[in-house]
Amino acid sequence: EAGVVQSPRYKIIEKKQPVAFWCNPISGHNTLYWYLQNLGQGPELLIRYENEEAVDDSQLPKDRFSAERLKGVDSTLKIQPAELGDSAVYLCASSLGRGQSYEQYFGPGTRLTVT
Amino acid sequence: RKEVEQDPGPFNVPEGATVAFNCTYSNSASQSFFWYRQDCRKEPKLLMSVYSSGNEDGRFTAQLNRASQYISLLIRDSKLSDSATYLCVVNDWNDKIIFGKGTRLHILP
Numbered sequence: 001e002a003g004v005v006q007s008p009r010y011k012i013i014e015k016k017q018p019v020a021f022w023c024n025p026i027s028g029h030n031t032l033y034w035y036l037q038n039l040g041q042g043p044e045l046l047i048r049y050e051n052e053e054a055v056d057d058s059q060l061p062k063d064r065f066s067a068e069r070l071k072g073v074d075s076t077l078k079i080q081p082a083e084l085g086d087s088a089v090y091l092c093a094s095s096l097g098r099g100q101s102y103e104q105y106f107g108p109g110t111r112l113t114v115t
Numbered sequence: 116r117k118e119v120e121q122d123p124g125p126f127n128v129p130e131g132a133t134v135a136f137n138c139t140y141s142n143s144a145s146q147s148f149f150w151y152r153q154d155c156r157k158e159p160k161l162l163m164s165v166y167s168s169g170n171e172d173g174r175f176t177a178q179l180n181r182a183s184q185y186i187s188l189l190i191r192d193s194k195l196s197d198s199a200t201y202l203c204v205v206n207d208w209n210d211k212i213i214f215g216k217g218t219r220l221h222i223l224p
Contacts, residue, residue, distance in 0.1 A: 033212070040123075042202050042214035043159065056210065091158060102147050102206050106158035 002026070004107035006092050012113045018080035021110045025073070025094030032069055033104065034077050035091040043091055049075065050097070082114045118142065119205050121215035128193055129223050135189040136218045138203030147206040148186045150177055152199045153217065159202055163188075190220075198222045 005024040013019050025032050030051050035043035046065065048056040051072040060067065064083070069075040079086055089111050093104040120139045128134045140148075148165035163170060165177040165186050176189040186205075190197055200217040207213075 035214075040216070042216045044214070045212050048210075048212070056212075102212070103149065103161050103164060104159075104204075105161065108158050 004092055004094055004105055006090075006107035006110055008110055009108060010111050010113075012115065013082055015084055015114050016081040018078065019082050019112065020076055020078045021090050021092075021112075023075045023077070023092030023107060025075075025092070026105055028096070029094035029105075030072070030097050031095045031102075032075050033091075033093040033095075034067060034075070035093065037089045037091055037109070046077070079112075082112075084114050087112055087114045119203060119213045119215040121201075121203060121218045123216060123218060125219040125221050127221045127223055130193060130195055132193055133189065133191050134193055134220065135187055136201065136220075137185045137187045138205075138215050138218075139183075139185040140205045140213075141184070142205070142207045143181075143184060145184075145205045145207045148177075148179055149204040150186070150188050151202040151204060151214075153202055154199050159214075162201070193222050195222050195224060 007022050032049040034046040036046055037043045047060045047067050049069045052069055065079055067077045089109045091106050091109045093106045095102050095104045118141050150162040151159040152162045153159040163177045165179050169178045174191045178187045198221050200219050202217045203215040205213050
């Protein structure tokens with residue numbers, strides 16, 4: 001079974017430029033998560049989708065970050081404009097749903113460097 | 116008190132020894148608990164779910180102590196390949212998902 005797919009794996013951009021990340025979850029997983037992880041820290045949830053609905057976006061900096069999950073499958077996360085402090089690894093994860101089904105499976109991440 | 120706390124370590128443990136670490140959580144209404152393993156520059160991978168009755172998978176044992184609000188992970192007969200960062204995850208009653216910062220484990224030959 002294919003795992004969570006993310007692209008690109010690495011991205012280097014200059015500050016104030018836009019950037020987008022793409023995620024394809026495991027087939028059949030209704031819940032999709034975007035996380036940000038800084039070095040030496042645990043992942044921090046940015047947004048969680050149940051199918052097409054964003055059910056928790058309380059930690060998403062909405063002035064510059066946006067996300068969408070059209071048709072309840074693939075998702076994109078966008079930053080516009082990027083700032084130096086956005087340099088981090090952006091992880092996508094998926095799970096079947098609730099309870100013990102919250103077992104999450106992560107993609108390899110996108111390592112973003114903003115210069 | 117932070118929502119989810121872990122001792123960052125590192126725990127330096129000789130191969131073959133037993134090691135245990137805890138993760139404390141602040142919200143008594145938390146519902147689901149997990150341990151993940153993360154290797155350097157890799158994504159987190161699910162290690163174990165933590166059930167109320169505790170659970171065991173080979174050399175790994177996870178326990179939940181609701182009264183004291185912590186979960187634990189015990190690794191027996193540690194292997195060099197167990198060297199990693201171990202992250203705990205707590206889901207509370209309103210589906211808020213919180214990762215700890217992780218505990219670094221180094222198994223020494």
